[in-house]
Amino acid sequence: MTNQTAAELVDFKLLDEASRKLLGYYVHRKFNIHLSSILAALNRQYQDGMSEGLTRPTPLGRQMLLDFRALDYNALIEVVGVCMYVLLCHTIANSRLRHRDDAKHVLYLRGYDFEAAFTTGVGVATGISTWDTTGFTLDLPALLERPLLKVLSPKEVDSETVTAERYYANLDKMIRWIRQRPAAIYLNALHWQRGVLELIPRMDHFIVYVSSITESALWELEQLHDERYRDRVTVVFDEKAIEKKASQLALQQAMDGKLGRTIWSKQGTAPSLTAAQVRAGLAEVFMVMSPDEFKANIEDVRRRIDNNHSELKPGERETELDFEFYPAVEDSDLRRLQAMSQALAKLVEAGQTGSIDCLSLYVAQIQLLIHVTLLLGDHEATGRALCAYSAVMWSSSNHYEPTGERADDLPEESRAQLLGMLDSNGGFAEYAGRRLLAYGRNHELSDQTGQVDATWSAIFEATRKSVDNVFAGRQRATE
Numbered sequence: 001m002t003n004q005t006a007a008e009l010v011d012f013k014l015l016d017e018a019s020r021k022l023l024g025y026y027v028h029r030k031f032n033i034h035l036s037s038i039l040a041a042l043n044r045q046y047q048d049g050m051s052e053g054l055t056r057p058t059p060l061g062r063q064m065l066l067d068f069r070a071l072d073y074n075a076l077i078e079v080v081g082v083c084m085y086v087l088l089c090h091t092i093a094n095s096r097l098r099h100r101d102d103a104k105h106v107l108y109l110r111g112y113d114f115e116a117a118f119t120t121g122v123g124v125a126t127g128i129s130t131w132d133t134t135g136f137t138l139d140l141p142a143l144l145e146r147p148l149l150k151v152l153s154p155k156e157v158d159s160e161t162v163t164a165e166r167y168y169a170n171l172d173k174m175i176r177w178i179r180q181r182p183a184a185i186y187l188n189a190l191h192w193q194r195g196v197l198e199l200i201p202r203m204d205h206f207i208v209y210v211s212s213i214t215e216s217a218l219w220e221l222e223q224l225h226d227e228r229y230r231d232r233v234t235v236v237f238d239e240k241a242i243e244k245k246a247s248q249l250a251l252q253q254a255m256d257g258k259l260g261r262t263i264w265s266k267q268g269t270a271p272s273l274t275a276a277q278v279r280a281g282l283a284e285v286f287m288v289m290s291p292d293e294f295k296a297n298i299e300d301v302r303r304r305i306d307n308n309h310s311e312l313k314p315g316e317r318e319t320e321l322d323f324e325f326y327p328a329v330e331d332s333d334l335r336r337l338q339a340m341s342q343a344l345a346k347l348v349e350a351g352q353t354g355s356i357d358c359l360s361l362y363v364a365q366i367q368l369l370i371h372v373t374l375l376l377g378d379h380e381a382t383g384r385a386l387c388a389y390s391a392v393m394w395s396s397s398n399h400y401e402p403t404g405e406r407a408d409d410l411p412e413e414s415r416a417q418l419l420g421m422l423d424s425n426g427g428f429a430e431y432a433g434r435r436l437l438a439y440g441r442n443h444e445l446s447d448q449t450g451q452v453d454a455t456w457s458a459i460f461e462a463t464r465k466s467v468d469n470v471f472a473g474r475q476r477a478t479e
Helices: 012-020 024-047 059-063 073-098 132-144 154-167 171-179 192-202 215-224 239-255 275-283 291-296 298-307 331-353 359-375 379-400 412-437 452-478
Strands: 106-110 115-119 125-129 148-151 183-185 205-210 233-237 261-265 287-289
Touching: 012 024, 012 331, 012 359, 024 073, 024 154, 024 359, 073 148, 073 154, 073 171, 073 183, 073 359, 073 379, 073 412, 106 132, 106 192, 132 148, 132 154, 132 205, 132 239, 132 291, 132 298, 148 192, 154 171, 192 215, 205 215, 233 275, 233 291, 239 275, 275 287, 287 291, 291 298, 331 359, 331 379, 331 452, 359 379, 379 412, 379 452, 412 452
Parallel strands: 106 148, 106 205, 148 183, 205 233, 233 287
Antiparallel strands: 115 125, 115 261
């Protein structure tokens, strides 16, 4: 199946481009792997003469039951898991913002690390990046010994999920792990400035780590250049990191088009001012230190924090920020993504209320609905889609597990593996789907309405019955 035939309903190119504008290269890779696994299965079905598009099965496709080649457990758990991680980080950060106490609120602002990736076009990729900001961020909580709030960065999602991914199937452990770390709020790339402005009045103190001279970093400092805030700011100015990022930018420009094609980069241009000029200007307004000076004078920094007070006092500042998780694309593209989600949801619902014409294509439709709703941050819709996916796996397992003289019995040599695929895909879909469907508001980890079980059961049973009918029809046809 070509992209042109698939475009009848889903624009795969737009989905791939949109995930690039979500939360950095790492998150894009997870979405890309999941989308690629779906498209690969659809292409195989097209090449095998089973379909002519996502909604156009051939007679051969209608005879086909479940296509086990389409069940990629790793792609599913990783794309759902990373989105769950971002959602949990945001919710836990909001719960801290909502909690009324006299603890000091410290907002950590910083320039993000440089990243770029190149490909030679033969399946080989290489990357260059800096780790200065990541290293300082890891050290800061232990140095301050004070609660921190930060904006979740793409690089941190990459580095932190090295640990977090072990908890994708045990979200209670993930929640406990996140609570032990600095609170990390998610801000959409289109609205991050608005989010920072909402956070500033609630904070008692500000730590600003300057590791690059960029428009975004200077904008944040400009907002703090205000008599209400500037005496409560500590700027950590890292000239070595600034020099390193300048050299990495020069290296990217040298490599692009010579050693390989750029497939990902954090865009940037050389600053018009030198690091020394910027530091001198900042020192006229703020307390400015080098990283070494910051560590040597950490007791003084702690005392400053303890003596500072936010513009909004406890009792006035306990509000949360909306979870605006969707690609930073043009409004027209966002509307197209939303239309795709709605169209896929109608297809999935049609299979629940009526008959399923082709089970292999129905599975692809559910998988794509999971993908698009994750991309749009619609966790309730993702929960509903995962419920349907779990029902397909459960019904399929019930059909294939018994042995007997049937034309569609599983090959004995791969029987255990194939049944295991149904179990792993269905089990995770049920676990994650229930959690997403039961999710609460921006600052709540669970919905308090008590309607989740009824909603889940209704979706699951409707889907299961339709899939059972597909298997029953096949059984009757072979008798």
